[in-house]
Amino acid sequence: MWKTILRRVLIMIPELIILSVLVFLMAKAMPGDPFTGQINPKDSLTQIHHLMRINGLYDPWYEQYWHWVVHLFHGDLGTSYEYQEPVTRIIAQRAGNTLWLALLTMILTYVIALPLGIYAGRHEGHLQDTLVRIYTYATMSVPFFVVLVLGSWIFGYGLNWFPTSGSVSPTASGFLPVLLSRLGHMILPAVLGALFATSSITQYLRSGIIDAKHSDYVMTAQSKGVPMKAIYKHHIFRNALLPIAAFAGYSITGLLGGSIFVEQIFSYPGMGLLFLNAINYRDYTVITALVLLYGFLNLMGTLLSDIALSAIDPRVRVK
Amino acid sequence: MAKQFLDIKDVNTSFEMDGKYYNAISDINLHVNSNEFLAVVGESGCGKSTLAKTIMGLHDPAYTKISGQVDFEGHDLLKMSEKQLNHYRGSKMGMIFQDPLSSLNPLKKVKDQISESLDYHTKLNSKQKNDRVIKLLGEVGIDDPKLIANEFPYQLSGGMRQRVLIAIAIACEPDLIIADEPTTALDVTIQAQILDVLRKIRKENHSSIILITHDLGVVADTADRVAVMYAGQIVEVGTVQQIFEHPLHPYTRSLLRSMPELNTTSDDLYVIDGQVPSLKKMPKTGDRFAPRIPWIKASEHEKNPVMHDVGNEHFVRCSCYKHFYFPDQKKVSENNG
Numbered sequence A: 001m002w003k004t005i006l007r008r009v010l011i012m013i014p015e016l017i018i019l020s021v022l023v024f025l026m027a028k029a030m031p032g033d034p035f036t037g038q039i040n041p042k043d044s045l046t047q048i049h050h051l052m053r054i055n056g057l058y059d060p061w062y063e064q065y066w067h068w069v070v071h072l073f074h075g076d077l078g079t080s081y082e083y084q085e086p087v088t089r090i091i092a093q094r095a096g097n098t099l100w101l102a103l104l105t106m107i108l109t110y111v112i113a114l115p116l117g118i119y120a121g122r123h124e125g126h127l128q129d130t131l132v133r134i135y136t137y138a139t140m141s142v143p144f145f146v147v148l149v150l151g152s153w154i155f156g157y158g159l160n161w162f163p164t165s166g167s168v169s170p171t172a173s174g175f176l177p178v179l180l181s182r183l184g185h186m187i188l189p190a191v192l193g194a195l196f197a198t199s200s201i202t203q204y205l206r207s208g209i210i211d212a213k214h215s216d217y218v219m220t221a222q223s224k225g226v227p228m229k230a231i232y233k234h235h236i237f238r239n240a241l242l243p244i245a246a247f248a249g250y251s252i253t254g255l256l257g258g259s260i261f262v263e264q265i266f267s268y269p270g271m272g273l274l275f276l277n278a279i280n281y282r283d284y285t286v287i288t289a290l291v292l293l294y295g296f297l298n299l300m301g302t303l304l305s306d307i308a309l310s311a312i313d314p315r316v317r318v319k
Numbered sequence B: 001m002a003k004q005f006l007d008i009k010d011v012n013t014s015f016e017m018d019g020k021y022y023n024a025i026s027d028i029n030l031h032v033n034s035n036e037f038l039a040v041v042g043e044s045g046c047g048k049s050t051l052a053k054t055i056m057g058l059h060d061p062a063y064t065k066i067s068g069q070v071d072f073e074g075h076d077l078l079k080m081s082e083k084q085l086n087h088y089r090g091s092k093m094g095m096i097f098q099d100p101l102s103s104l105n106p107l108k109k110v111k112d113q114i115s116e117s118l119d120y121h122t123k124l125n126s127k128q129k130n131d132r133v134i135k136l137l138g139e140v141g142i143d144d145p146k147l148i149a150n151e152f153p154y155q156l157s158g159g160m161r162q163r164v165l166i167a168i169a170i171a172c173e174p175d176l177i178i179a180d181e182p183t184t185a186l187d188v189t190i191q192a193q194i195l196d197v198l199r200k201i202r203k204e205n206h207s208s209i210i211l212i213t214h215d216l217g218v219v220a221d222t223a224d225r226v227a228v229m230y231a232g233q234i235v236e237v238g239t240v241q242q243i244f245e246h247p248l249h250p251y252t253r254s255l256l257r258s259m260p261e262l263n264t265t266s267d268d269l270y271v272i273d274g275q276v277p278s279l280k281k282m283p284k285t286g287d288r289f290a291p292r293i294p295w296i297k298a299s300e301h302e303k304n305p306v307m308h309d310v311g312n313e314h315f316v317r318c319s320c321y322k323h324f325y326f327p328d329q330k331k332v333s334e335n336n337g
C-alpha cells in the first residue's frame, strides 16, 4: 500500500516538471513585453532593451526557466500589471472563495447523487428508476450556463431569494453574520453546480449497483445464507460506492472548470472570475500563475483519487 | 439403506422474456440419496444451472416462475420464506459456481469471504472462526492456508480460487453440495485435483453431492448415479454402470459417442449436429431431441414423451430409444441385408 502511494507521488514529479515547462513556454510565447506599460512613454526602445537585458529576458530559455522556478519556490510569481500587487497575494485573496464554493458544490453533489443513484439502482426498471433517469437526462441535456443563467434569473432577480453577486454582504459584521452571508452567497451557485454534476455520478452509481447486484459474488453470498439486506450493505453498496467516493478527486477538474462559468455569472470573486478578467486585461503574470495553479490542483486531485482507489481496490495496487 | 433426502417433484421453472414466460426446465423428477454422488450432464443450455438455482432458491422472483416441489429432509424448499431458506443455505446446503473469479468478491480477503458463512450459521468467536477458516483451506488442499487466507482473489490462480469457493460451500459442513461445472474453467490437471477434493469431502463429511457438468468424462469414476438433461428435460436417469454400459436414450448415446476418451481415433469422433433449442424456440410437443436425429422416423417418437421405467431404477424418456441407430450403423445393416 505505502509502496503504491510512494510510487504514485514519485510519478507526480515529472508531471509537475512537464506542467511547469509548458506553462513557462506558454507565458514566453505570449505577445508583448512586461515593460512597455510600466516606463515613461518618452523613454526609448533602447531603454526597454536595457531593462529586458538586466532582467535576464535575453538569456537562453532554460536559464530563464530556472530563475522562474527558483522564484516559484520562494513563493514569488511576479507582480500583476493590472493590480500592481504580488500575484500570490491576489490569488490568495480569491482562492478561498473558489475552494469553499467548490467544496460546498461537491458535498451537495454527493448528497443528491448518492441517494438517487442507490434508489435507482435498487429499483432497476421500476417507476422510481425511470424518474431518476428522466432527471439525469434532463440535467445532462441542458447546457451548464443555461442552468446558471436561468437559476440566477429566477431565484436571484425574480424571486429575490438569493444574492446574485459578490461573496459576502459588505454590511455583515461579526463571525456568525459573515458566515451566514457567505453561505447565502454560495448556496445558489453551489446548488446549480451540484444539479449539473449529479447526473454523471448518479448514473455511474446506478449502473455500479446494478452490475454488483447481478454479479456472481452476490449469488455466492446468497448461497451462504446471507440475508439480502446484509448483501446490499457488505457486497453491493460497498463495491459500487467505494470507487465513486474515490472519484471525488477527479471531479476537482470539473469543478474548477465549472467555476469559470459560475463565478462569471454570479460575479463571485474567485479564481475563475480573476482568470477571465486577467485574460481581458492581458494580465500575463496572473494568467500564468493561475494556469499553473489549476494544473497543480488537477494533478493533486488525480493523485488523491488514485491513492483512494488503491486503498479500496486491491487490484489497483499491483500495477 | 440410503434415504432420499432431496426429492424433486414435477418442477418447472420459467423465465419472463418480453412479457411472456418461457419454460427453462420442465417436469423435473429426480431424487438424491443421502451421501450420494449424483451427476447431472447435458450440453450447455440444457437447463442444468437453472435446476441448481431452483434448488438453492437463487432465481430472482421478479421474473421467474417456479412450480412443483423440492423436498429437502422432508421440507419443501419452494414453499419457504426467504428467511427460512437462509437457514438452509450455507448451513445445510452449499453451492460451488462455475467461474471462480467472478464468484468471489474482488474487494474482500479470502478469510472474510469464508467466515461470512460462519457468521450466519455458527456462534463461533472470531478466533475460532479464524482457526476454522485455516482448517477449511487445508481441507480443500491449499498448502499455505495462513498466507492464502489473507490474500485477495486476484492474487490466486484459478485452481486456488475454486478451492476457496469449495471451502466457502463446505464451511458449515452442509448435507448437500451442488457443484455447477466446478472444473469447466480449469486446466485438466487442476480439474482432476478439484474432483478429488469433492470426492474426499463426500467421504469425510458424509454429504451428498450434485455435480453438474457437460463433460461425461469426469462422471465415470466420480458419480454413483447420472441424470442426463436435454432441452430442459431429464431424458435418462440411472446408475453410472447403466448409463455407461447400457445407455438407452439417443441423446445419452450420442453424448457418449462424442466423448474423445472413448474414441481413441479422432476421425471416429462423433459430432451431434444442430444445437440445443433456445427457450423461445422450444418445441411444444414431440421429442425435443428429434430434430437432431432426423434419420429416425417421426412415427418412432412419442407425441408427448414420458419417462419409462426399464427396471432397476433406470428411466428413459420416449420409446424412440428402441428404434435408434447411428447413421453409419444403419448403412452397415443395410449392406448386410
Ligand SMILES: Nc1ncnc2c1ncn2[C@@H]1O[C@H](COP(=O)(O)OP(=O)(O)O)[C@@H](O)[C@H]1O
Residues within 6 Å of the ligand: B015, B016, B017, B024, B042, B043, B044, B045, B046, B047, B048, B049, B050, B051, B277, B278, B279
Ligand atoms: N435468467 C434467465 N432469463 C432468461 N433465460 C435464461 C435465464 N437463465 C437461463 N436462461 C436460458 O435457459 C436455458 C438453460 O440455461 P442454463 O440453465 O444456464 O443451462 P446450462 O446450465 O445447462 O448451460 C438457456 O436457454 C438459457 O439461455
Ligand SMILES: [Mg+2]
Residues within 6 Å of the ligand: B045, B048, B049, B050, B180, B181
Ligand atoms: Mg450452466
